[in-house]
Amino acid sequence: MKPYQPHKLPLNDIDWSKLIDLMGKANRYIARYDGLLQSVINPDVLLAPLRTQEAVQSSKIEGTQASLKDVLEYEGDQDVEEYKKGDIYEVINYRIALREGREQMQTKPLTLNLIRKMHEILMHDVRGNSADPGNFRRIQNFIGTPGSAIDNARFVPPAVPVMKEALGDWEHYMHHEELDVIVQLAIVHAQFEIIHPFLDGNGRMGRILIPLFLYHKRIIHEPVFYLSDYLESHRSDYYDALKDITDSGSWINWIRFFLNAIIVQAEQNIKKTRAIINLYEQVKKEVTESTHSQYAIHCLDTIFIQPIFSTNYFSRNSGIPKSSVTRLLDILVKEKVIEIAQLGAGRRPTIYAFKRLLTIVNG
Template sequence: MKPYIPHTLPIEAIEWHKFIDLMGKANRYIARYDGLLQSVINPDVLLAPLRTQEAVHSSKIEGTQASLRDVLQFEGEQDVEDYKKDDIYEVINYRIALKEGREQMQSIPLTLNLIRKMHNTLMHDVRGSSADPGNFRRIQNFIGAPGSTIDDARFVPPTVPVMMEALSNWEKYMHHEELDVIVQLAIVHAQFEIIHPFLDGNGRMGRILIPLFLYHKKIIHEPVFYLSDYLENHRSEYYDALKNITDSGVWTNWIRFFLNAIIVQAEKNINKTRAIINLYEEVKKEIIESTHSQYAVHCLDTIFIQPIFSSNYFSKNSGIPKSSTTRLLDILVKEKVLVIAEAGAGRRPTIYAFKRLLSIVND
């Protein structure tokens, strides 16, 4: 199979009339979601579990097996089987890379240099860390089943010189004023995957770019629109729709798939975010009334950020004096805000779970 030569952007032959029915709906749903986001007073707290869930789903598309519970248990200082730890680190790196992108974009635009920095973070000390992280590939690569060769590959990305030209064109297109930003996002994501500029991590990097591009275009006020849940659940359709571009040269099927993904996931994100906001206010009242503590909000924010945690974790990270933590945790269990997931014994700490939040995030 010969290396693919990507289309030059913008695409001149876009068949706009074939997905105009989905364009308006996708934009309305994104606008509704952003309106809800703007009502979130402390998104770093309330949306923390959704960020982790996004990282889990995106990493699963690439073959990791770590679940949301695995990651939360690990970060909440609960023992996790050694064989899961490499996958957990991949998930954590994904979340850190996304956060790094958001922070960098406070002062610099979305560029190839920023993408290289995020890729370096994404691949740090995990599977693929020997594949020149943070640098665009210098050799030919290909996509295929394990053991396949370039001759029987599923897809062969462009040669390095063509890749560099295509990346430059792609970067300019990100700053182009397209007729519709969501369609532009569909093209930006697909073209990145087609160019396949890194030796490893292209899929995860391409999905990180979805919320960052919407943020870059000022379509959402926080880069927290996560699509990997839908893409993981429709993995075969996702890959087939991308392959249809390179097989046929036609973008319509891919754009329709992507717009529909945006609509479905936006509705799900709206429902989850609204449920989390309501739960926060509900539990805030419960904790204040049951503890009568000046540390009530510290308690609340800690269990929203980390809904599975050890007593040791809570003492170290809640900002509450150690002399008060045991009493507060006992009250939260008694009032059924928390449940004991694993009772402590000897030097092993008690593990707590905030099941009402977990049920929303896992839904």
């Protein structure tokens, strides 16, 4: 199989009439979601579990087995099985890379250099860390079953010289004013996966770019539009739609698949975000009235950021004096704001869970 020759961007043969029914709806749902985002006063707190869930789902598409519960338990100081840690680190790296992109984009545009930096973070000390993290590939790669040869590959990305030219073309297209930004995002994501510029981590990197591109285009005010939940649950359709581009040369099926994914996921994101906002206000009242403490909001924000946690974690990260921690946690348990997931014994701390939030995030 010969290396693929990618289309030049922008595409000059899009049949927009075949997309119009989904374009309007996708843009309306994104706008509705962004309107909700703008009402979130403290997104770093309220949206933290959704960021972790996105990282879990995107990594799962690539074969990791870590669940949201596994990651939260690990970060909340609970012991996890050794064999899970590699997958957990991949999830954490995904979240850190996304945060790095967001922070850099406060002062810089979305560029190939920033993407290389995020890729380096994504692959740090995890599976694929020997595959030249942070650098575009210098050799031919291919996609196929493990152990197969390039002759039996499912797809062979562009040769290195073509890849370099296509990447420059792709970066330029990100700053192009397309007729529809969501369609442009569909093309940006697919073209990145087709170019396959890294030796490993291309799928995760391409999905990180989805919220960052919307943020780059000022379609959303925070880069928190997460699509991996839909892509994971429609994994075969996702890959088939991408493959249809390289098999047939037609982009329509892929763009329609992507627009529909945006619509469905936006609706779910709206429901989850609204439910989290409502829960925050409800629990804020419960915690304030039950603790009568100046540290009520500290308690509230800590359990929203980390809904599975140990006594030690809470003491370290809440900003509450150690002398008040036990009393406040006891009150939260008594009032059924949180519950004990695992009772401490000896040097092992008690583990708590904020199950109402976990239920929302898990859908």
